[in-house]
Amino acid sequence: MxxxxxxxxxxxxxxxxxxxxxxxxxxxxxxxxxxxxxxxxxxxxxxxxxxxxxxIEVVSGCAYRCDPKRPAALCERCNPPEGQGRKARKNAVERRxxxxxxxxxxxxxxxxxxxxxxxxxxxxxxxxxxxxxxxxxxxxxxxxxxxxxxxxxxxxxxxxxxxxxxxxxxxxxxxxxxxxxxxxxxxxxxxxxxxxxxxxxxxxxxxxxRTPQDLALRVEVVRRRDAFERDPDAFRAQWQDANLALQQRIVKARKRLAAVQVSDALLTLCARLCQQLGTDGLRAELTLLRATRALAALLGHREVLPAHLRTLAPLALRHRLRRNPLDDADAGVRVERSLQEVLAA
Structure with a gap:
């Protein structure tokens, strides 16, 4: 592999x-x-x-990687119907x-x-x-x-x-x-x-x-890729500690995610931004809510701030905009422009 x-x-x-x-x-x-x-x-x-x-923890031997902590979501193998041994079966658990x-x-x-x-x-x-x-x-x-x-x-x-x-x-x-x-x-x-x-x-x-235009950045990208292709195992070993640190950061963020607060004022900003951009439905607002909350958890913050919205709004909204024949600006530019207006209001 x-x-x-x-x-x-x-x-x-x-x-x-x-x-x-x-x-x-x-x-x-x-x-x-x-x-x-x-x-x-x-x-x-x-x-x-x-x-x-x-x-993650899964039911041992399950082809569908069922979650043992969610009995209602188990497949028929892990949770047989009545009369097929459901009560007699106790699923073993393994980590994959x-x-x-x-x-x-x-x-x-x-x-x-x-x-x-x-x-x-x-x-x-x-x-x-x-x-x-x-x-x-x-x-x-x-x-x-x-x-x-x-x-x-x-x-x-x-x-x-x-x-x-x-x-x-x-x-x-x-x-x-x-x-x-x-x-x-x-x-x-x-x-x-x-x-x-x-x-x-x-x-x-x-x-x-986009292709990076900074010369030093381009050189560093090529240098790292060349080092990886020459000796993948040594290169991965070199970056193992940094990768583990990133993984631990993700784990900590997941644990604090439920405790991150989202104020009504921040939700109003999300809704006003989506309304101004004319996004269809409410999926855009829900995505902004979840993404900004995850970013706050990742950064170790207890509350979602307007700065988090400013960071993630272009990523969450640029692909949800309708084409405007009267505005030939890039979708990301349109999001940034509306974001500035909403945050300044």
Whole structure:
């Protein structure tokens, strides 16, 4: 298995690394979309996400990584129906790394949702389900590189599962459902195609990355990448302490998240900003609430401040704006302009 570039060693692209850390603190924000130039470290940063995620408790042997602390969300194997040994079973618990699952562009629907296990069916005559990528990503992250090029039928499937939190399989004589709650993470180059609005809305934060123009920064990026490719193990060992420090920071932020206060005045600022920008629905306000609270926890603050809103509003709103034929400004510029007006009022 190939080594991943250490997250702590990523230099530059501050918005991207911040967005990934914020979502690692609170996955309910809804995921991260990273769009920008080729060769700017988009895939590198997302694949390094595993460095930030502490192991989780799962039911031992469960293909769906069920949470033993949530009995109501257990699959049928971990929580059989009445009369099938539910009371007699006591699930063992083990710790596993949080899954960061890649969904290739060329993946078939069977590979994504799961299908009949042909090997067992042919060799043993047993009708068994072979879980797909959605099952592997449960309680983890599903990563799609070049997400804007994903086939429409897979986009429809992802939208349905992301909305329900369950994967329903009806095929080849199989009829079952299993939990599939994951954080969607995507990257791509907007010049190669746009995302459908329904899928775009499922991403909590969107980051625009560009090729760095600072000469010293470019040299440092190349130096670190070259050192990693020459000796991945030595390079990862060099950054191990920094990665562990980042992981511990995420763990502490998760623990203090519930205690972070959000005032009515701050919520009013969020609502006024979204209203002024004309965002559809209320998902934008909810995303701002969760993201600013996660940022406050990450920074060790007890209350969400306007400074947190200023930092995250462009990431939470730029991809939710309608095109305005009378205003050709970049979406990020429009957010910044409205933000200044709202905070100054």
């Amino acid at each position: 190939a080594s991943t570039f250490p997250f702590a060693a990523i230099v530059g692209q501050d918005d991207m690394t911040l967005a990934i850390q914020v979502v690692a603190v609170d996955p309910s924000i809804g995921g991260v979309l990273v769009l920008g130039d080729r060769g700017t470290g988009k895939s590198t940063a997302v694949r390094a996400l595993a460095d930030l995620l502490p192991p 790394p949080v899954a960061v699952v890649d969904l290739p562009l060329g993946a078939t629907e069977d590979r994504v949702v799961g299908a009949l296990d042909l090997e067992k069916a042919l060799s043993q005559g047993i009708k068994s389900f072979a879980p797909g990528l959605l099952a592997q990503a449960h309680r983890g992250f599903l990563y799609i590189d070049e997400v804007n090029l994903l086939d429409d039928h897979l986009v429809d499937l992802l939208i349905d599962v992301a909305a329900s939190g369950e994967n329903l399989v009806e095929r080849e004589g199989l009829s079952l459902r299993h939990p599939a709650r994951f954080v969607l993470v995507g990257s791509g180059n907007p010049e190669e195609g746009e995302l459908r609005p329904q899928l775009l809305d499922r991403f909590g934060l969107a980051v625009q990355v």
